[in-house]
Every structure is written in structure tokens, then in C-alpha cells.
Amino acid sequence: MRIAVDAMGGDYAPQEIVAGALLARAQLGVEIVLVGDAQAVARELRKLNAAQLVEIIDAPEQVRMDEEPTAVRRKRKSSIVITMDLVKQGKADAAVAAGNTGAAMAAALLQIGRLGGIDRPAIGALLPTLKLGKRVLLLDAGANTDCRARFLEQFALMGALYSRYALGVERPQVGLLNIGEERGKGNETVAEAYELIHKNPNIPFAGNCEGRDVMTGQFDVVVCDGFVGNILLKFAEGVGLVALQILKEELPRGFTGKIGTAVMQDNLRQVKQRMDYAAYGGGLLLGINGVCIIAHGSSKAEGILSAIRLAKEAVDNRVLERILQQSGSN
Amino acid sequence: MRIAVDAMGGDYAPQEIVAGALLARAQLGVEIVLVGDAQAVARELRKLNAAQLVEIIDAPEQVRMDEEPTAVRRKRKSSIVITMDLVKQGKADAAVAAGNTGAAMAAALLQIGRLGGIDRPAIGALLPTLKLGKRVLLLDAGANTDCRARFLEQFALMGALYSRYALGVERPQVGLLNIGEERGKGNETVAEAYELIHKNPNIPFAGNCEGRDVMTGQFDVVVCDGFVGNILLKFAEGVGLVALQILKEELPRGFTGKIGTAVMQDNLRQVKQRMDYAAYGGGLLLGINGVCIIAHGSSKAEGILSAIRLAKEAVDNRVLERILQQSGSN
Numbered sequence: 333m334r335i336a337v338d339a340m341g342g343d344y345a346p347q348e349i350v351a352g353a354l355l356a357r358a359q360l361g362v363e364i365v366l367v368g369d370a371q372a373v374a375r376e377l378r379k380l381n382a383a384q385l386v387e388i389i390d391a392p393e394q395v396r397m398d399e400e401p402t403a404v405r406r407k408r409k410s411s412i413v414i415t416m417d418l419v420k421q422g423k424a425d426a427a428v429a430a431g432n433t434g435a436a437m438a439a440a441l442l443q444i445g446r447l448g449g450i451d452r453p454a455i456g457a458l459l460p461t462l463k464l465g466k467r468v469l470l471l472d473a474g475a476n477t478d479c480r481a482r483f484l485e486q487f488a489l490m491g492a493l494y495s496r497y498a499l500g501v502e503r504p505q506v507g508l509l510n511i512g513e514e515r516g517k518g519n520e521t522v523a524e525a526y527e528l529i530h531k532n533p534n535i536p537f538a539g540n541c542e543g544r545d546v547m548t549g550q551f552d553v554v555v556c557d558g559f560v561g562n563i564l565l566k567f568a569e570g571v572g573l574v575a576l577q578i579l580k581e582e583l584p585r586g587f588t589g590k591i592g593t594a595v596m597q598d599n600l601r602q603v604k605q606r607m608d609y610a611a612y613g614g615g616l617l618l619g620i621n622g623v624c625i626i627a628h629g630s631s632k633a634e635g636i637l638s639a640i641r642l643a644k645e646a647v648d649n650r651v652l653e654r655i656l657q658q659s660g661s662n
Numbered sequence: 663m664r665i666a667v668d669a670m671g672g673d674y675a676p677q678e679i680v681a682g683a684l685l686a687r688a689q690l691g692v693e694i695v696l697v698g699d700a701q702a703v704a705r706e707l708r709k710l711n712a713a714q715l716v717e718i719i720d721a722p723e724q725v726r727m728d729e730e731p732t733a734v735r736r737k738r739k740s741s742i743v744i745t746m747d748l749v750k751q752g753k754a755d756a757a758v759a760a761g762n763t764g765a766a767m768a769a770a771l772l773q774i775g776r777l778g779g780i781d782r783p784a785i786g787a788l789l790p791t792l793k794l795g796k797r798v799l800l801l802d803a804g805a806n807t808d809c810r811a812r813f814l815e816q817f818a819l820m821g822a823l824y825s826r827y828a829l830g831v832e833r834p835q836v837g838l839l840n841i842g843e844e845r846g847k848g849n850e851t852v853a854e855a856y857e858l859i860h861k862n863p864n865i866p867f868a869g870n871c872e873g874r875d876v877m878t879g880q881f882d883v884v885v886c887d888g889f890v891g892n893i894l895l896k897f898a899e900g901v902g903l904v905a906l907q908i909l910k911e912e913l914p915r916g917f918t919g920k921i922g923t924a925v926m927q928d929n930l931r932q933v934k935q936r937m938d939y940a941a942y943g944g945g946l947l948l949g950i951n952g953v954c955i956i957a958h959g960s961s962k963a964e965g966i967l968s969a970i971r972l973a974k975e976a977v978d979n980r981v982l983e984r985i986l987q988q989s990g991s992n
């Protein structure tokens with residue numbers, strides 16, 4: 333298996349991306365193609381004594397974290413566009429990049445295009461839950477602001493198949509994000525989507541999911557339109573910051589507070605890391621005619637390794653073929 | 663000024679409601695009418711040596727926390743319906759209740775009705791922000807699942823006036839909840855609402871507010887439809903629980919963790935209280951032809967006092983008349 337990796341995306345490119353790609357090569361046995369500034373990438377490889385181990389494809393341009401998705405149309409020689417193109421041309425089995433998820437989606441649509449049977453590709457985001465180590469796949473996290481009920485049904489199907497065959501959840505529970513548990517709740521589109529998802533035999537539907545249930549761990553997949561999903565995802569980041577701020581203000585208060593804070597620095601660091609919901613970012617591009625995994629912009633080598641592992645699982649377990657089959661059967 | 667208080671709502675009725683009402687009577691100089699099970703309420707008043715201080719109006723029925731809003735149609739003799747009726751009949755200047763916000767809105771609509779110029783009343787919810795002591799008014803928090811752009815404009819106007827004249831914010835900053843900062847972002851309705859709000863000279867519009875900015879404290883009012891608002895509000899509760907769970911798992915880990923946790927019990931209690939976002943609940947019923955403030959279901963006497971203070975400010979500063987004037991001028 334060959335994975336194309338955009339070496340230039342995210343906060344720690346190219347150093348950590350290259351390191352992560354090499355980890356994946358060693359641990360997962362995949363072939364890696366690194367796409368980016370050839371000189372910079374070669375330099376990183378030499379530092380790690382790995383100059384001959386992976387192929388480099390030069391990309392003279394980059395799409396920055398803060399650029400609009402439309403930037404990919406002007407920057408046809410950017411690393412993200414060329415990475416997607418390798419998948420399109422069959423020269424790679426999957427694409428992995430870090431950073432600008434919107435731009436990655438735009439590049440994937442431009443070069444690879446939609447999967448048959450899927451009207452609108454969606455961004456899947458992984459959020460932490462109350463259950464340690466368990467994550468929930470929220471989609472659409474921002475690709476489609478206006479959605480029809482049928483799109484939501486397709487999101488539910490894609491989410492279920494990715495959860496099962498890429499994330500390894502044996503029996504994924506799919507929830508529809510809504511304002512009440514009962515059937516018939518919600519705005520017009522969501523109420524209609526409930527009926528479509530309920531009737532679809534390929535979707536393991538567990539009913540409506542209220543806002544407070546998104547992170548309990550009782551759902552594996554939560555479906556919503558990209559407007560709500562994007563707001564929720566960014567709101568989670570904001571709430572995480574508020575929680576950290578409360579800790580900063582309250583814990584060192586008073587004499588015992590200062591002592592307590594001093595002795596438990598390690599514990600607090602761990603808390604901080606887990607509460608920084610922003611760090612859980614990144615996403616899966618679902619409904620593209622190729623496997624595309626986007627790691628969070630702040631990913632270091634381990635984050636890139638995880639993203640490549642996810643891509644490998646999706647390819648190994650033929651997620652795209654399963655979506656094609658099951659979305660066609662409606 | 664006379665405030666009608668539903669003595670039977672929330673987790674600590676009637677005891678804490680009665681205690682809070684008496685606090686308000688003493689501290690704010692308002693007259694109180696308590697509505698509820700006359701015997702139970704009289705008993706509480708006697709315990710506090712206040713039997714002669716407030717009027718009691720008997721209400722034989724109650725709407726429980728877990729009942730659907732439609733329950734108020736069957737329970738015409740419930741305390742919440744009779745409380746609203748006192749406002750309708752001019753026997754009270756404002757209504758205060760704790761608990762079931764949806765039922766309170768239904769009772770208010772049934773008995774009091776809409777304010778002129780307002781198409782759809784909305785529920786306003788107060789959330790904590792990064793700035794200690796500063797809250798943000800989110801509306802609509804769940805009354806209207808499908809909204810037109812014009813409704814969102816009216817929410818913005820009502821939010822601004824409540825923020826200024828009931829919450830005492832000198833120059834309220836009103837934001838429109840959206841998926842990007844730039845004009846033109848969002849779904850069709852929200853993009854259209856941006857233009858309406860932008861053009862309205864009565865709304866101090868600060869532009870779009872992204873999910874991550876809701877709790878930074880940079881906005882005083884955040885406007886969205888009731889579908890998104892309800893999901894966001896309940897999601898905040900869920901995220902708060904996840905944060906508390908992380909603390910519970912990480913802080914006592916190891917020897918130093920156990921020592922630190924032991925010495926700083928007081929600090930941790932304070933953290934827990936501030937992170938329990940659910941406790942910030944309750945709401946303002948905006949767009950009703952009467953001032954109606956709903957305290958959170960878990961409110962104790964202090965929470966009821968706060969709600970009555972908010973009601974008094976709204977009446978004193980003629981918030982309803984201002985909304986009437988300014989919504990009519992469009």
C-alpha cells in the first residue's frame with residue numbers, strides 16, 4: 333500500500349510530518365510518498381538517516397492554515413493539490429495531510445471528485461467522549477451549510493461504515509443530532525431525515541442525539557448539517573478554553589491551593605492536554621472517491637502516524653466500495 | 663412593583679422558592695405573590711415567620727420538569743399557568759418561575775401572548791464566559807426550530823434591549839452565530855439575517871460570531887435559531903461533564919496527585935461549581951407581552967433572588983415598551 337502524505341501542512345511541517353511518515357512506514361509497513369518542498373523534505377529525511385527510504389514529489393506552493401478553501405483553485409502546484417492528484421491518478425491508495433481541512437476538502441473535490449451515489453461529501457470530525465479512549469465521529473463538521481434530508485441520510489451511512497471499517501467499532505451506534513429524543517422532533521429537514529435514516533436497513537440507527545449526549549460515548553456517529561457541525565466543533569474548543577481558565581483561576585487560590593497546585597504539576601499538565609478539545613481536530617473527508625484523512629494542524633509525529641493508520645484501515649477494509657454498494661442500493 | 667412567583671417549580675420547591683422570594687422582598691423592596699399549593703406554601707412561610715408578608719394564590723396542579731410544553735394546555739390550574747395569568751390580568755408586573763422553560767414559554771404564550779411587532783417569542787439563555795462574572799445572552803435557546811431571517815433580526819433587537827436594560831450592559835455587542843467571520847458566510851437564512859441586522863439602526867451589531875467565540879466574552883448577545891441554540895446549550899452541559907470527568911480521573915493519579923487533591927478540596931469544589939454549565943440554565947422569555955424570567959431548575963434561594971432582580975430591572979427600565987417602539991419602527 334502506498335500513502336501520499338502532504339509534508340507541508342500544519343504547525344510542525346515538514347519536520348514532524350516527515351518523522352510521522354517514517355514511523356508509519358516502520359510500524360504499519362506502508363510505502364510513503366512525501367509531497368512538498370523537495371529540498372526541505374530531503375533535508376529532514378537526511379537528518380533521520382532515511383534519505384533513500386521514501387519517494388519525494390516536489391510541490392513548489394503551499395496552502396496556509398488561514399487561507400480560504402478556494403485558494404486551492406489558484407494554487408494548482410500546492411502540496412495539498414498534488415497529494416490529492418496522486419490518489420486521482422492511482423499512484424497512491426490514500427492521501428494524508430495536516431492542517432487546513434476546508435482546503436483539503438476543496439482540493440479533494442477538485443482533483444478526485446465525489447464518490448458515486450453520494451450527493452455531498454462531508455467532513456467527519458473526531459471528538460473525545462466521557463469514556464476514556466473512545467471518540468465520536470461527528471459529521472458533517474463544516475462542508476455543507478445547507479443540507480437536504482437525503483444528504484443527512486448519506487452522512488449517516490458513510491459515518492456508520494467509516495466507524496465500522498476504519499475506526500474498528502464493532503456495532504456503531506448512529507445518532508441524529510436533534511433537540512429532543514422523540515421521533516418527529518426538530519426542524520423540517522431533520523424530522524424528514526429521521527424517517528429516511530430509520531427506514532434505511534444499512535444504517536444502525538440509534539435515534540435522535542441531543543446536544544448533551546454528543547460526548548457521553550453512547551453514540552459512535554452523530555449526524556448533522558455542516559452549519560450546526562462547524563459551530564458545535566468550534567464551540568467545543570471555546571468551552572475547553574473556559575474550563576482551563578476556571579482551573580487557572582481557582583486552583584492556585586489560597587495557601588492550600590498553592591501547595592496543591594505545586595505538588596501536582598504533572599497531573600495538571602495531563603488535564604490540560606485532555607481538555608484542549610481543539611487538539612482533537614482534523615477530519616475524515618467522506619464521500620470523496622478516494623481515502624483522505626486530515627490530521628489536526630497541531631499534529632506532531634504521533635498524530636501523523638494515527639492519521640496514516642486510519643487511512644490504511646479504510647483502504648484495507650474497502651470502506652469506499654462498501655459505501656458505493658450500500659448507497660447504490662437505495 | 664408586584665412580582666408573581668411560581669412557588670412549585672424546580673428541584674427545591676416550594677422551600678427555596680419561598681425563601682428566595684422573601685429575600686427579594688427584603689432586598690429589592692418588591693411585593694411578592696406566591697402561586698402554588700396554598701397549604702405547602704403557607705407552611706414554608708410560617709417556618710420563616712413570614713406568614714403575613716406575602717399573598718398566596720392557590721394552584722392545585724403542577725407541571726413537572728420532565729413534562730412536554732403542551733402539558734400546560736391540559737393543566738389550566740397549574741401554578742405556571744396561573745402565574746402567567748396574573749401578569750395577563752395586570753395583577754402582577756412580572757412573572758418568575760423555576761424549572762421547565764419550555765412549559766413556561768407555552769404558558770406565557772397561552773395566557774399573555776406575543777408582544778406587538780414580534781413574530782416569534784424566543785428563549786434567552788445566559789452562559790458563562792472567559793471573563794469572570796460576565797455572561798452572554800444566547801437566543802433563541804429552543805423556542806423556534808425553523809426561523810426566517812426576519813425572526814433572527816427580531817431576536818437580535820430583543821437581545822440588545824434586554825442586555826442593555828435588564829442586564830445592565832452599557833454598550834451590548836450583538837453577534838450572529840455563524841461558521842465564519844466574514845459577511846456572506848453561513849446558510850441562506852443566516853446570510854440574509856446578517857444583512858437585515860446590519861441595516862437595522864437599533865441593533866448594535868458586532869458581526870458574525872463563530873462557535874469558538876460564544877464564550878470568550880467579546881459578545882454580550884449571540885443570535886441563532888432555536889434548533890442550533892438548544893443543541894449548543896445542551897452540548898455545553900455535556901462538555902462541562904466531560905471536563906469534570908477528566909479532573910476526576912487525572913487529579914488523584916499517583917502519590918502527589920492524591921496529596922494535592924486532599925489539600926485543595928475547597929478549590930476543587932469551586933471549580934466544580936463553575937464548570938457545571940448546566941447550573942447556568944434558566945432563561946428569559948423574550949417577545950412575550952409581559953416580563954417573564956425563568957430560573958434554572960436547580961435554583962436555590964439565591965437563584966430565585968437573581969431571577970426576581972432581573973425581572974425588576976426589566977420592568978423598571980421599560981424593556982417591553984422599548985422593544986415595541988423599536989420593532990415597530992422598521
